[in-house]
Amino acid sequence: MDIDMSKIPQGGTPSKKPLYVPKEVMTQVYANLYHAWPDKQLPALDVKTPREAVKDKSARNKVINLLKMLESEHESHRDKIDFHPLWKELGLKRP
DSSP: OOOOGGGSOOOOSOOOSOOOOOHHHHHHHHHHHHHHGGGSOBGGGTTBOHHHHTTSHHHHHHHHHHHHHHHHHHHHTTOOOOOHHHHHHTTOOOO
16 A cells, blocks of 8 residues: 555644743642642652651651742742642641
8 A cells, every 4th residue: 555645734843932821821720730739649759649648757758848849949930829728738837
């Protein structure tokens, strides 16, 4: 079977221009993501959820470090994400 390559649409290379997403939209996306975060199994926590991990002293420190990393990452991008409810929900004191 021969394929006629001239009949296959040529899309060219995708644009390298970054996709613009308004800050408000991304803030809502992150809010939804982090609302569910305490009950998501995470490889960084040996496939435990943050809610499960805070019950174990050594894993609790991993959760704290993950939260600090998330906060730092969002602060560096000037995202306005409030992590206080997450700390509180997990029963953690924010360092």
